[in-house]
Amino acid sequence: MSTYDWSTFTRKININAPVSAIYDAWTVPELMERWFLREAHFFREKSRFADKNMHIRKGDHYEWYWHGFSNEIVEKGEVLMANETDKLQFSFTGGGIVTVDIGHAMDETIVMLTQDKIPTDDKGRTQFHLGCLTGWTFYLANLKSVIEGGIDLRNKNIALTNMVNS
Numbered sequence: 001m002s003t004y005d006w007s008t009f010t011r012k013i014n015i016n017a018p019v020s021a022i023y024d025a026w027t028v029p030e031l032m033e034r035w036f037l038r039e040a041h042f043f044r045e046k047s048r049f050a051d052k053n054m055h056i057r058k059g060d061h062y063e064w065y066w067h068g069f070s071n072e073i074v075e076k077g078e079v080l081m082a083n084e085t086d087k088l089q090f091s092f093t094g095g096g097i098v099t100v101d102i103g104h105a106m107d108e109t110i111v112m113l114t115q116d117k118i119p120t121d122d123k124g125r126t127q128f129h130l131g132c133l134t135g136w137t138f139y140l141a142n143l144k145s146v147i148e149g150g151i152d153l154r155n156k157n158i159a160l161t162n163m164v165n166s
Contacts, residue, residue, distance in 0.1 A: 006125045008116035009133050013140040014108040017147045019086050022102050022111055025143060026088050027055045035146040036139055038156075039065040042079075057082050062090070067156045068166025094119055094128035098136075111140060138165055 015022055025031045029040040030052040041063040042049045042056050056062075056079050064075040077091040086102040092115060101112045113136055118128045142153045142165070155166035 006120045006129050007118050008114065009118075009129065010112060010114045011133070011136050011140055012110055012112045013144055014110055015144045015147055017109060019102045019104075019109055021147065022109065022143070023084075023086055023088070024055075025147065026100055026102075027082055028053055029056070035143045035152065035154075037064050038067045038069075039063075041065075055082070055084065057084075066166060067154045068158060068160065068163055070158060093132065094124060096128060096132070111143070113140060134164070 025035060029042055029049065032040040033052075040052075042054075043061045043063075044057075044059070058079055058081055060079040062075075062077055062079065064077075065071060066073060066075075075093060077093075079088070079090050080097065081087065081089040088100045090098055092098045096115050096118045099114045099116075101114075103110055103112070115132055115136065118124050118132075138153075145151050145153050153165050155163040160166070
């Protein structure tokens with residue numbers, strides 16, 4: 001009998017788009033704000049990017065703000081790897097690491113997101129494993145929706161709380 005590994009999870013989705021378009025959606029702040037974040041601020045060498053159309057790169061730091069949440073809720077982290085084609089890795093909440101791989105399988109473009117190094121205490125299991133698993137599942141579906149059909153499914157009303165889409 002195997003035991004569940006609370007320190008990691010992986011989510012995959014197929015998206016009808018070129019790898020380069022999906023990579024850009026993950027690595028250009030302006031594009032990240034179309035499907036993922038309310039505001040995406042990146043810092044290189046301690047100064048904020050002036051151009052939201054610049055690709056992020058290894059060593060950049062970020063501050064992310066979400067739709068449906070006030071400015072007091074901010075995610076801060078660092079880009080650990082960005083290979084300029086199909087792979088991105090960044091630090092994330094609770095000490096975790098998120099890796100995004102974009103590739104092909106069976107004539108489909110596949111986005112595979114893995115979050116690992118999740119703490120396995122009660123808070124890690126509920127907030128970081130289950131919470132992030134739910135969040136990433138939604139955001140991957142929203143990425144597909146925005147890229148394939150132009151429809152943004154995010155809740156943008158801060159008065160609506162505990163929504164699956166924010």
